[in-house]
Amino acid sequence: MTLPISIQGLKKNFDQKQVLREVNLEVPAGTVLGLLGKNGSGKSTLIKCLLGLLRTTGGSATIFGDDAWNLTTATKAQLGYVPQEVVSYPWMRVRQVIAYTAAFYPTWNHQLVDRLCRQWQLPLEDRIGPLSTGQLQTLGIVLALGHEPDLLILDEPVASLDPSARRHFLQTLIEIIDQPNRTVLFSTHITSDLERVANRVAILRDGQITFHGELDELKDRVKRLHIASRQPLPNSFAVPGALQCDVEGTAATVSVADFDASLVPQMQATWDADVTVHDLSLEDIFIEMHEQ
Amino acid sequence: MPTNPIPFEIHPSSGVPIYRQLIDQVQALIVGRKLKPGDLLPSVRNVAQAASINPMTVSKAYSRLEADGIVERVRGQGMKILKTTPSGTRKQRQQQFRKLAEPAIHRARQLGLTDDEIQNILKGLLNETAEESKP
Numbered sequence: 044m045t046l047p048i049s050i051q052g053l054k055k056n057f058d059q060k061q062v063l064r065e066v067n068l069e070v071p072a073g074t075v076l077g078l079l080g081k082n083g084s085g086k087s088t089l090i091k092c093l094l095g096l097l098r099t100t101g102g103s104a105t106i107f108g109d110d111a112w113n114l115t116t117a118t119k120a121q122l123g124y125v126p127q128e129v130v131s132y133p134w135m136r137v138r139q140v141i142a143y144t145a146a147f148y149p150t151w152n153h154q155l156v157d158r159l160c161r162q163w164q165l166p167l168e169d170r171i172g173p174l175s176t177g178q179l180q181t182l183g184i185v186l187a188l189g190h191e192p193d194l195l196i197l198d199e200p201v202a203s204l205d206p207s208a209r210r211h212f213l214q215t216l217i218e219i220i221d222q223p224n225r226t227v228l229f230s231t232h233i234t235s236d237l238e239r240v241a242n243r244v245a246i247l248r249d250g251q252i253t254f255h256g257e258l259d260e261l262k263d264r265v266k267r268l269h270i271a272s273r274q275p276l277p278n279s280f281a282v283p284g285a286l287q288c289d290v291e292g293t294a295a296t297v298s299v300a301d302f303d304a305s306l307v308p309q310m311q312a313t314w315d316a317d318v319t320v321h322d323l324s325l326e327d328i329f330i331e332m333h334e335q
Numbered sequence: 336m337p338t339n340p341i342p343f344e345i346h347p348s349s350g351v352p353i354y355r356q357l358i359d360q361v362q363a364l365i366v367g368r369k370l371k372p373g374d375l376l377p378s379v380r381n382v383a384q385a386a387s388i389n390p391m392t393v394s395k396a397y398s399r400l401e402a403d404g405i406v407e408r409v410r411g412q413g414m415k416i417l418k419t420t421p422s423g424t425r426k427q428r429q430q431q432f433r434k435l436a437e438p439a440i441h442r443a444r445q446l447g448l449t450d451d452e453i454q455n456i457l458k459g460l461l462n463e464t465a466e467e468s469k470p
Contacts, residue, residue: 075389213387221380221390238347240389259352259395322350 045108047072047194047226048093052102055088062088064250065102070243072193073223075216077241077258078230079329084247086230087127090198094124106194120148123192127199129183133172137165137182141189148190156189162211176203184212188219195219197229201236209236216240234325244325246332253332258325265328266302270295272316280314282306286331298323298331341370341377345386353388357396362405365416376406376414 048070055063062085070076080086091097093104095111104111109118131140141160145151160167163181166174174182180203187195201209213236219225220240231237237244238258245255254261268282272293280290287298293316299306307318323331343360345353364370376382379397383390397414400406406414423431443453 073391075391210387214384217383217387217390221383235348238353239345239387242389242391259354262350262352324348324350326348327350 046070046105047074047107048105048228049108050089050093050102050104053089053092053099053104054101055085055092055097056100062250063092063100066247066250066252068245068252068255070226070228072226073220074243075220075227075241076229076243076245077237078228078245078247079232079234079237079325080230080247081333082232085250086247087198089247090196090228090230094122094196120150120190121193123187123190123195125180125183125187125195125197125200127202129179131171131179131182133170135171136167137169137171137174138167140171140182141167141186144186145189150191151189152191155191156185159185159188159215162215163208177205177208180204181208181212184215188215193225195225195227195229197227199231200229201231201233209233213240234329238325246329248333261328262322262325264301265298265323265331267296267298267321267323267327267331268306268310269319269321270297270310270314270316272314274315276314276316282310287334300332341382343382343386345388347388353392354396354399357382357393358399361396361400365405365419370416372416372418374416375409375412376400376416378413 046069048068050066050068053063053066054061066089078086078089088097092099093106093111095114098112106114107118107121109115114122132143135143137160141156145153145156159165163185165178165182165185171179171182180200184197184200187197201212204212216227217240220227227240229237229241241258243256244258244261246253265286270276272295275293276290276295280288280295282288282297282299284299284301285297286300287296289296302320307320310316310318341360341364343357345356347353349356351359361370361376370376376397377385379390379393382388382393397406397408401408401414405417405419407417409415440453443456448456
């Protein structure tokens, strides 16, 4: 089966500025992938290259085997996209925009859209112009779901939503992925939402994917160690694979990227110390990985 | 057999992966006899929707519980709690308990309790729980 998303050696420059250096990413069907990265790390650029909204400088990006720049109608019909800023027709009413979008798709699920509109309390008779950013974003999500796409790509889908709207969004996402072949890619910096629904995570940093794997695996691997020695720790104190290392007198705090349980007795013996291991939230992991 | 809704308490931002939180909570419910052999776990879909988490994460937790012999997959019904049979040699199990008891005894000494007091509390607890642990 062809992969919903395959990105090989993707490069993108804006004038002299290199935004994506060499991105490789393969997303199998049934995945909910969270794309994490700091502001300006290139998340939106990557998504736009993948959708053929931006021309790439080098490398390739395909959706269901189709080149991103030349997506066929059949592939587009399987694709749903919510941009970071939803742009629509300000003079139209919400109801009209929905009808207008529905007309493009032979498989539009009116029932689903009606239900979502009620759930999200979208004002159907209001004009688009004065809608709030959050309402526009909600509308964008509804419009992207109406044709029940196999691949849903969302760029910061929850950034302007309030906590209860975010929870509605997550519930909807969970309903969608109940069907095993649906694939979702969403970029975000709200790590707690990602922790609920994503099963895989990709971290974009300096134009490259620095981690791509299961969220559980990431949590199992990145740990923070507290070391309390019976004597002052020497200057030579170091831990292999450390992301961060803070030493103060007899104590040290170290975060490691690839934790292995055998590290603990080894450190206890080497530094004559008590070692405790702490689990990290995705937010902590993200911060540790970005302060290297 | 009706499935009881289980109010799983999930903390997505805890460092503990969600599937492991689910496993721990099922085990705690079994130990606390809130779940008994023959009871069914709620469906993957129910748990996913109630807790707003990815259904694959719930499946993963259930598969681990199945692999560990804690539940059994019954076709058309779901995951059924099995009768737990202690695994490992008696010596290993004793060792496991020592590890659990050791910090509690340390703490008791910090609280200034005498050895007699500690022993009496342990005996009391053994008596109180004697009925519960009978199958």
